[in-house]
Amino acid sequence: MTWMSDLPAIELTRPIISELTGTLSISCWIIVFIPQIYEIYKTKSTRGLSLHFLVLWLIGDIFNLLGSLIQGLLFTVILLAAYYTLADLVLIMQYLCYQQREEQSNNIGIRNLSSNEDFADMEPILLSPTTSHIDELEPLLSDFDPHRKNNKNNLIYNTSAVITVLGAGFLSWYISFIRESRNGIEKEPISQPPHLTVNIWGQIFGYISAILYLSSRIPQIHLNYKRKSCVGISLLFFLFACLGNILFIISLLVISTDYQYLLINLSWLLGSSGTLLMDLTIFIQFFIYDDHDSHLKKPNSGYSSTSINTKLKTPSQVYDDIDDLDDSVV
Numbered sequence: 001m002t003w004m005s006d007l008p009a010i011e012l013t014r015p016i017i018s019e020l021t022g023t024l025s026i027s028c029w030i031i032v033f034i035p036q037i038y039e040i041y042k043t044k045s046t047r048g049l050s051l052h053f054l055v056l057w058l059i060g061d062i063f064n065l066l067g068s069l070i071q072g073l074l075f076t077v078i079l080l081a082a083y084y085t086l087a088d089l090v091l092i093m094q095y096l097c098y099q100q101r102e103e104q105s106n107n108i109g110i111r112n113l114s115s116n117e118d119f120a121d122m123e124p125i126l127l128s129p130t131t132s133h134i135d136e137l138e139p140l141l142s143d144f145d146p147h148r149k150n151n152k153n154n155l156i157y158n159t160s161a162v163i164t165v166l167g168a169g170f171l172s173w174y175i176s177f178i179r180e181s182r183n184g185i186e187k188e189p190i191s192q193p194p195h196l197t198v199n200i201w202g203q204i205f206g207y208i209s210a211i212l213y214l215s216s217r218i219p220q221i222h223l224n225y226k227r228k229s230c231v232g233i234s235l236l237f238f239l240f241a242c243l244g245n246i247l248f249i250i251s252l253l254v255i256s257t258d259y260q261y262l263l264i265n266l267s268w269l270l271g272s273s274g275t276l277l278m279d280l281t282i283f284i285q286f287f288i289y290d291d292h293d294s295h296l297k298k299p300n301s302g303y304s305s306t307s308i309n310t311k312l313k314t315p316s317q318v319y320d321d322i323d324d325l326d327d328s329v330v
Contacts, residue, residue, distance in 0.1 A: 025247035027169030028240045033087040035236035048232020052219035058088035060212030063205045071202030206267030213271045217278035224285045245272040
């Protein structure tokens with residue numbers, strides 16, 4: 001294949017590593033919101049996702065955008081900050097829309113339940129470790145959470161998604177790299193850190209943004225702990241956030257570790273590294289509560305019902321039942 005021999009070789013200098021990791025980080029951040037938006041659309045429910053988390057993240061992105069503009073950071077950083085803000089708004093509007101639908105569905109279900117005399121003989125859902133009469137409840141539970149049917153399938157799906165996104169990011173960067181090489185554009189070696197002037201307001205907004213990013217994860221971590229479940233939030237949502245932060249930190253640090261350079265970028269480094277640790281905490285919750293979430297759908301799990309009208313059960317009502325049962329177990 002002669003055409004492959006004509007391709008320029010990649011020399012991993014610091015400017016190239018910074019550009020490559022920065023492009024891969026952008027790829028992760030562009031796609032980060034899509035898994036959670038799809039999760040809400042698929043389940044038709046906002047259960048498991050904290051509104052405080054989304055609102056704090058939105059405010060953090062707004063300050064991030066303002067700080068980036070005032071500090072005069074790279075155009076790609078400013079463009080991404082604007083994109084994050086827009087994506088936050090879409091996610092919050094979707095959250096509020098489905099939350100309103102859930103409340104309306106719950107109210108309709110309550111009115112139908114109270115007006116139907118046939119439910120007078122309905123037995124309550126019992127918590128019994130010895131019963132095995134779950135044939136009617138188990139299919140109902142498996143409908144609203146199909147992505148957890150098989151751990152192996154989940155692993156394959158998540159791995160494929162990550163490889164696809166990173167591959168697309170690398171391909172985008174390499175096409176640009178080929179174009180620059182053929183035009184004779186060479187990356188100058190970094191002999192000294194880029195000259196940047198500290199803007200006090202840009203730094204203030206940057207630190208406010210970092211604090212909000214760190215604070216945003218706390219409501220979500222608390223909600224997961226309270227429910228003892230991560231059902232309703234997308235693993236890929238936080239996986240891409242972690243990858244985006246890791247690659248962003250590398251792209252900054254590989255340029256320089258000079259004191260002045262680090263000082264100017266410190267708020268963005270703190271925000272990325274701090275939220276990375278918070279997201280790792282949520283990852284740990286995914287693995288801790290995975291058996292608990294799967295237990296809700298297994299035979300002899302302790303939840304039984306001998307008579308239940310599943311037609312009145314919406315996905316949001318099923319989430320309510322699970323939360324009530326979780327509180328009983330805890």
